[in-house]
Amino acid sequence: MKINDVILHTITKLVVFIILTFGVELFLSGHNNPGGGFIGGLVLSSALVLLFLVYDIETVEKGIPLDFKKVAALGVLFAVGTGFGAVLFGAEFLTQTFGKFNLPVFGETELATVTLFEVGVALTVVGTVVTIILSISEDV
Amino acid sequence: MLTITMAIFIPFLAAILVPFIYKWKPRMIGWFVLIVPLVLFAGLARFIPTVASGKTMVNTIQWIPSANIHFTTYLDGLSIIFGLLITGVGSLVILYSIYYLSSRESLSHFYVYLLMFMGAMLGVVFSDNMMVLYVFWELTSISSFLLIAFWYHRKQSRYGAQKSMLITVSGGVAMLAGFIMLYAMTGSFSIRENIAMIGEVTDHSLFIPAMILVLLGAFTKSAQFPFHIWLPDAMEAPTPVSAYLHSATMVKAGIYLVARFTGVFGGDAVWFYTVSIVGVFTLFWGSFNAVRQMDLKALLAYSTISQLGLVMSLFGLGSAALNSGYSENSVFYAQATFAALFHLVNHSTFKGALFMVVGIVDLNAGTRDVRRLGGLMSLMPVTFTIALIGSFSMAGLPPFNGFLSKEMFFEAMVAVRHLEFFSIGSWGTLFPVLAWLGSVFTFIYSMIIVFQTFFGEHQPDRLDREAHEAPVGMLIAPSILGLLVVAIFFFPNVIGDYLLRPAMAAVYPSLPQIGQAMDPIKIWHGPNMALWMTVGVIIVGFLLYISLNYWRSLYKIGPLRWNLDSVYNGTLTMVERGSTLLTNTYMTGYLRHYLVYIFGFFLLTVAGTMFIVGGFTFDFSNDAPITVNEYILVFVMMVAGIVMIFVSSRVTAILLNGVLGYSIALFFVVFRAPDLALTQIVVETVTTALFLLCFYFLPKMKKEKVVRASKVTNGIIAILAGTLVTVIALAVQGNKMFDSISSYFENAYELTGGKNIVNTILGDFRAFDTMLEVVVLFIAGIGVYTLIKLKARKEGRDVED
Numbered sequence: 001m002k003i004n005d006v007i008l009h010t011i012t013k014l015v016v017f018i019i020l021t022f023g024v025e026l027f028l029s030g031h032n033n034p035g036g037g038f039i040g041g042l043v044l045s046s047a048l049v050l051l052f053l054v055y056d057i058e059t060v061e062k063g064i065p066l067d068f069k070k071v072a073a074l075g076v077l078f079a080v081g082t083g084f085g086a087v088l089f090g091a092e093f094l095t096q097t098f099g100k101f102n103l104p105v106f107g108e109t110e111l112a113t114v115t116l117f118e119v120g121v122a123l124t125v126v127g128t129v130v131t132i133i134l135s136i137s138e139d140v
Numbered sequence: 141m142l143t144i145t146m147a148i149f150i151p152f153l154a155a156i157l158v159p160f161i162y163k164w165k166p167r168m169i170g171w172f173v174l175i176v177p178l179v180l181f182a183g184l185a186r187f188i189p190t191v192a193s194g195k196t197m198v199n200t201i202q203w204i205p206s207a208n209i210h211f212t213t214y215l216d217g218l219s220i221i222f223g224l225l226i227t228g229v230g231s232l233v234i235l236y237s238i239y240y241l242s243s244r245e246s247l248s249h250f251y252v253y254l255l256m257f258m259g260a261m262l263g264v265v266f267s268d269n270m271m272v273l274y275v276f277w278e279l280t281s282i283s284s285f286l287l288i289a290f291w292y293h294r295k296q297s298r299y300g301a302q303k304s305m306l307i308t309v310s311g312g313v314a315m316l317a318g319f320i321m322l323y324a325m326t327g328s329f330s331i332r333e334n335i336a337m338i339g340e341v342t343d344h345s346l347f348i349p350a351m352i353l354v355l356l357g358a359f360t361k362s363a364q365f366p367f368h369i370w371l372p373d374a375m376e377a378p379t380p381v382s383a384y385l386h387s388a389t390m391v392k393a394g395i396y397l398v399a400r401f402t403g404v405f406g407g408d409a410v411w412f413y414t415v416s417i418v419g420v421f422t423l424f425w426g427s428f429n430a431v432r433q434m435d436l437k438a439l440l441a442y443s444t445i446s447q448l449g450l451v452m453s454l455f456g457l458g459s460a461a462l463n464s465g466y467s468e469n470s471v472f473y474a475q476a477t478f479a480a481l482f483h484l485v486n487h488s489t490f491k492g493a494l495f496m497v498v499g500i501v502d503l504n505a506g507t508r509d510v511r512r513l514g515g516l517m518s519l520m521p522v523t524f525t526i527a528l529i530g531s532f533s534m535a536g537l538p539p540f541n542g543f544l545s546k547e548m549f550f551e552a553m554v555a556v557r558h559l560e561f562f563s564i565g566s567w568g569t570l571f572p573v574l575a576w577l578g579s580v581f582t583f584i585y586s587m588i589i590v591f592q593t594f595f596g597e598h599q600p601d602r603l604d605r606e607a608h609e610a611p612v613g614m615l616i617a618p619s620i621l622g623l624l625v626v627a628i629f630f631f632p633n634v635i636g637d638y639l640l641r642p643a644m645a646a647v648y649p650s651l652p653q654i655g656q657a658m659d660p661i662k663i664w665h666g667p668n669m670a671l672w673m674t675v676g677v678i679i680v681g682f683l684l685y686i687s688l689n690y691w692r693s694l695y696k697i698g699p700l701r702w703n704l705d706s707v708y709n710g711t712l713t714m715v716e717r718g719s720t721l722l723t724n725t726y727m728t729g730y731l732r733h734y735l736v737y738i739f740g741f742f743l744l745t746v747a748g749t750m751f752i753v754g755g756f757t758f759d760f761s762n763d764a765p766i767t768v769n770e771y772i773l774v775f776v777m778m779v780a781g782i783v784m785i786f787v788s789s790r791v792t793a794i795l796l797n798g799v800l801g802y803s804i805a806l807f808f809v810v811f812r813a814p815d816l817a818l819t820q821i822v823v824e825t826v827t828t829a830l831f832l833l834c835f836y837f838l839p840k841m842k843k844e845k846v847v848r849a850s851k852v853t854n855g856i857i858a859i860l861a862g863t864l865v866t867v868i869a870l871a872v873q874g875n876k877m878f879d880s881i882s883s884y885f886e887n888a889y890e891l892t893g894g895k896n897i898v899n900t901i902l903g904d905f906r907a908f909d910t911m912l913e914v915v916v917l918f919i920a921g922i923g924v925y926t927l928i929k930l931k932a933r934k935e936g937r938d939v940e941d
Contacts, residue, residue, distance in 0.1 A: 002219075016869065026785065028186055031894040031899060031900075032894060032895035032896050033895070034896065035817070036898075036899040036903070037903070038902070039818050042819065042822040042826065044826050045826065046826050051609065053829065063698065069921075069925060072917075072921055074916050075914065075918070077920045079910075080382075080909050082913070083907070084707030087201060087597075092205060093202070093204075093908075094907040094911065096252075096892065096903060096907065098893035099893075106537070112892070112893055114892065114894070114899075114900075114907075117903055121910065121914050124914045124917055124918050125914075125917065127921065128920065129826055131925050132830070132924045133829070133830055134922075134927070135924050135925045136833055136834055136924070137833050138928075
């Protein structure tokens with residue numbers, strides 16, 4: 001379904017980047033503020049859904065040549081894999097840890113392994129949502 | 141240094157790599173896979189001296205500590221025998237399969253399944269935790285299902301795969317129930333801890349049920365009567381699979397289970413009788429039925445059934461040693477277990493070789509039907525030699541290893557008569573009689589394999605192919621097994637001292653010295669009862685074999701034709717018909733009917749339970765005051781809800797639904813739950829978009845002509861469901877049944893370094909839930925994709941109906 005609407009197109013181009021940035025921000029701030037993998041992933045996928053609605057699927061696929069099924073699978077592997085990561089260090093499955101590090105630009109930053117787990121969650125959410133929407137819309 | 145935990149996982153890791161290697165070098169795939177069992181075999185073999193000196197190794201990885209489930213691997217005399225069989229026979233089978241399977245077959249699937257199976261089998265024999273054992277146990281069923289159905293375009297393959305799966309998996313589920321009962325009695329899933337504690341609970345009312353359920357698992361897996369019917373059908377698998385799964389390993393998982401749980405249940409009369417009687421009857425029934433088979437592979441299948449029965453009965457008899465403490469008597473009965481372990485090893489060698497021989501005959505002569513075969517001796521000399529060694533060993537003739545273990549078997553059977561407990565009385569005589577009869581038939585079918593295939597007149601016109609000797613590579617694996625058969629006969633005590641004695645200590649954990657008390661295995665043990673029985677077997681067997689054509693028609697007589705297969709088939713058809721009938725009545729195809737069922741059920745159970753337990757008590761004293769904002773939101777939602785019932789366009793209904801969703805998000809904002817509000821808004825946006833997408837293409841909503849009565853019913857159910865949910869929500873406030881769990885999360889910042897408590901719960905405290913949710917989400921996505929995209933994409937291969 002192709003909607004020929006210049007205003008919509010122009011605004012979408014702008015808005016999509018705002019949403020994507022917002023999604024990333026939500027994802028990163030998740031540990032201390034509202035946000036996290038699930039919401040971040042959902043926001044990212046809503047940006048993609050908007051793109052699919054405004055432009056047609058082929059155009060978007062040309063711009064973002066990702067197989068979203070694989071993105072989702074990668075996400076699941078990531079989430080489960082980080083769980084096993086803990087086992088390698090002799091801890092229980094899915095144990096998370098954190099520490100404060102001095103990074104060049106950011107100064108003292110807290111890094112937590114839970115972020116890796118959340119990456120998995122976010123990827124799965126993006127992959128699954130987009131897969132479902134694409135499957136349904138392509139079916140018609 | 142190879143640890144046992146690694147040994148279990150290596151095959152699985154290799155299985156993941158197989159498809160990539162297959163893409164890279166499709167013809168070499170078998171050789172790459174061969175490395176895995178070889179390395180594992182060598183690694184395990186290095187532990188033999190350690191284990192032989194009486195040491196055991198335990199390694200625990202915490203898995204689900206809250207449920208007492210740990211990934212504990214345990215290496216002792218018993219598990220190492222099985223480990224060596226799995227990897228050793230596994231190596232030979234893979235070597236054989238390289239030559240057996242043509243490169244046109246989907247080799248990558250084959251080896252993935254085979255490696256999966258190998259890993260699962262290693263998991264079964266090395267796990268100490270019963271839950272972990274169960275997981276691997278069912279995994280062996282699943283991977284063997286895939287292997288049996290490898291040629292899935294054949295109807296018989298699919299039938300056999302389904303049959304083996306149904307029978308072994310139901311046995312496995314019974315076993316799981318037995319494990320849970322054991323847990324209820326002893327509070328531990330660890331087999332070793334159970335063995336240590338079981339003495340205190342033998343009077344428990346669950347003791348016998350748990351035993352029977354565990355035995356069901358063992359009997360279904362190792363094809364004991366009456367569950368043996370799946371094994372002959374499983375012969376539809378490629379021959380390497382039959383050699384591996386159905387002679388050397390999978391079917392022996394049941395034997396392993398019985399041996400392992402002898403420490404738990406042994407010494408009880410029910411265990412003794414069930415295991416030994418089922419075993420000895422299976423021995424007789426299997427060998428009796430093997431004689432009437434015309435297909436060599438089917439013959440071997442029945443022979444495996446009977447040999448497994450033999451081993452099983454010996455373990456049953458041997459369990460008597462645990463009845464009283466360590467004494468001369470217990471050593472006497474434990475001889476049976478010693479014989480069982482010995483025969484287990486011997487059976488793997490000669491049966492593995494025989495299966496491979498049959499595969500060679502099948503491949504190079506084009507048939508396995510004994511009526512069409514004959515005179516292959518001069519055409520296939522090497523194959524003939526191996527077949528001779530294997531069959532004579534199976535028949536229990538010297539100088540082959542089967543002779544030694546069969547003599548020990550006879551001795552044990554004769555010894556049963558002298559048992560003075562469990563009020564066995566004169567019934568004990570039944571054991572040697574059935575055992576002897578079984579051995580006579582064993583002798584007959586062993587002769588059939590050799591003489592009807594390789595002697596007599598060669599009839600080239602009755603064969604599909606011109607018979608010739610197999611390529612050298614294909615002969616290596618069976619030759620090694622054949623050599624072992626002979627080598628074990630001449631040096632039986634190498635195995636006896638290094639493997640069987642340590643294993644005895646594992647079977648009788650309460651009598652650690654029993655293994656050392658065993659006499660060494662003697663090739664010549666003097667003219668005793670057992671030897672006379674063997675002589676009798678040879679004479680009677682020989683006479684019956686010559687007169688085979690005269691009495692074979694006996695099998696066609698009434699009661700002997702009755703078989704369990706028709707019972708199985710009948711039950712299956714009945715279940716299918718019944719469930720179709722049931723499903724057709726409630727699966728009307730109308731979503732609204734399903735909703736009526738779901739809500740009706742929900743109303744009945746939840747409201748009923750609440751009513752019975754007196755859950756409808758209300759307490760509003762602690763509730764916060766309701767603000768104006770909240771009143772407005774509720775009002776908006778109610779209006780949207782009510783209007784939705786009366787709108788006639790789909791798009792309007794979807795938008796109204798969206799209003800509900802966004803209002804809930806606003807509620808979260810009002811209640812200061814920004815995370816939830818965010819999630820709700822985004823989810824609502826995405827689902828609304830999804831709805832619009834779907835509904836855009838649907839035809840205009842038609843005014844449905846609904847019967848008034850059903851409209852009223854729907855209305856009543858809807859109102860009741862709504863009321864119930866509201867009432868429950870209110871009642872929850874008034875019932876403080878459990879302590880708040882919030883204290884658990886209070887020091888979240890110190891524990892996780894995260895200030896957002898919602899996310900620390902999701903990612904740190906309850907990460908397991910989150911992980912599974914992610915997996916479920918993924919499965920749902922893939923489900924939608926496959927439902928829509930993969931519409932009956934026909935494969936090139938023809939599939940029989």
